[in-house]
Amino acid sequence: MTLHTGKKFVIPFDVLALFSTDLEPKDLVHEAFLRRLRYKVRIERPTDGEYLAIFKAVCQANKLDFDQAGYAYLLEQGYGRREVARNACHPRDLISLIATRARFEQRKPQFTLENIRVACLDYFGEP
Numbered sequence: 441m442t443l444h445t446g447k448k449f450v451i452p453f454d455v456l457a458l459f460s461t462d463l464e465p466k467d468l469v470h471e472a473f474l475r476r477l478r479y480k481v482r483i484e485r486p487t488d489g490e491y492l493a494i495f496k497a498v499c500q501a502n503k504l505d506f507d508q509a510g511y512a513y514l515l516e517q518g519y520g521r522r523e524v525a526r527n528a529c530h531p532r533d534l535i536s537l538i539a540t541r542a543r544f545e546q547r548k549p550q551f552t553l554e555n556i557r558v559a560c561l562d563y564f565g566e567p
Contacts, residue, residue: 462527488527498531499551502539510551518560534559 441454442448465474474480486494493509499506514534519526535551542549549555 476486485525485526491526491528491531494528495531498535502535502540502549504535504551507551510553510556513553513562514556517562518556520562522560522566524564530563534563539560 442449465477465480491543495511496506504556518524518534534556535549538551538555539549541555541558
């Protein structure tokens, strides 16, 4: 590692830089830069079944009871009405918002329609 002063020192671990985007890499950087990034992994959006499995796993990990009606509401109001594509990170982020709000309000986190509505409003930034 080299500091701005020019002093160098050894860090006792390897550093691996990772870049992530939902845009086409060729639209972001020059081809010469992409050539220097030897390994590129494309990760597709989850299927309906995969998304449901991720969501249930995140609920379980956060000790929230999964509710099918709440999940249907999320798909209809959180995604369908907003025309937002589902990403694999959304369950973690939305449940985290629900849990954080519950901690702040000193109550048990619950997968309710109101909590889903508020989490979607916070996350997607539109009513």
